[in-house]
Amino acid sequence: MQGFYTILLLVVSNIFMTCAWYGHLKMKQQFSWFEQLPLIGVILFSWFLAFFEYCFQVPANRMGFRENGGPFNLIQLKVIQEVITLVIFVAFSTIAFKGESFKWNHALACVFLVAAVYLVFKK
Numbered sequence: 001m002q003g004f005y006t007i008l009l010l011v012v013s014n015i016f017m018t019c020a021w022y023g024h025l026k027m028k029q030q031f032s033w034f035e036q037l038p039l040i041g042v043i044l045f046s047w048f049l050a051f052f053e054y055c056f057q058v059p060a061n062r063m064g065f066r067e068n069g070g071p072f073n074l075i076q077l078k079v080i081q082e083v084i085t086l087v088i089f090v091a092f093s094t095i096a097f098k099g100e101s102f103k104w105n106h107a108l109a110c111v112f113l114v115a116a117v118y119l120v121f122k123k
Contacts, residue, residue: 003071006064010081013056014088020049022089026096057081079120083113 024042027034037045064070064077072080090110093100 002063002069006060006070006072006077007080007084009056009060009063010084011088013053013060014081014084015092016049016053016056017085018088018092020046020053022092023049023096076120079113079117083117086110086113 024034024046029035034042061077062068062070064072066073086109090102090106094102
C-alpha cells in the first residue's frame with residue numbers, strides 16, 4: 001500500500017511542478033494582468049506553486065524509500081518520478097497548449113522510458 005501512496009503523492013506533486021514550470025506560459029496568453037507581471041513576479045508565482053509540489057514530493061520520497069520502510073530503492077523512485085513527470089507533462093501540454101502536437105518520436109521516447117522502468121525493477 002505504501003507504494004501506491006508514494007506514486008499517488010508523486011502524481012499530485014508533478015501536477016504542481018508542471019504548473020509551476022509551464023503554467024505561466026499559458027497564463028500569459030490567457031490573462032492580461034499576468035502578462036504585465038515582471039519576471040520576478042512570474043518567478044514568485046512559480047515558487048508559490050513549487051511549495052505545494054514539495055509538500056507532496058518530499059513525503060512521497062520519504063514514504064517510498066526502502067531505507068524508510070518503503071518498497072523502492074533510490075533509483076526506482078527517480079525513474080518512477082521521471083515517467084510520472086512525462087505522463088503529466090504530455091497530458092498538460094495536450095490540454096493546455098492545443099498547438100503542441102505529440103509526434104511519433106515523442107511516443108517512442110515514452111516507450112523507452114517505460115522500458116527504463118521495466119529494467120530498473122528487473123532483478
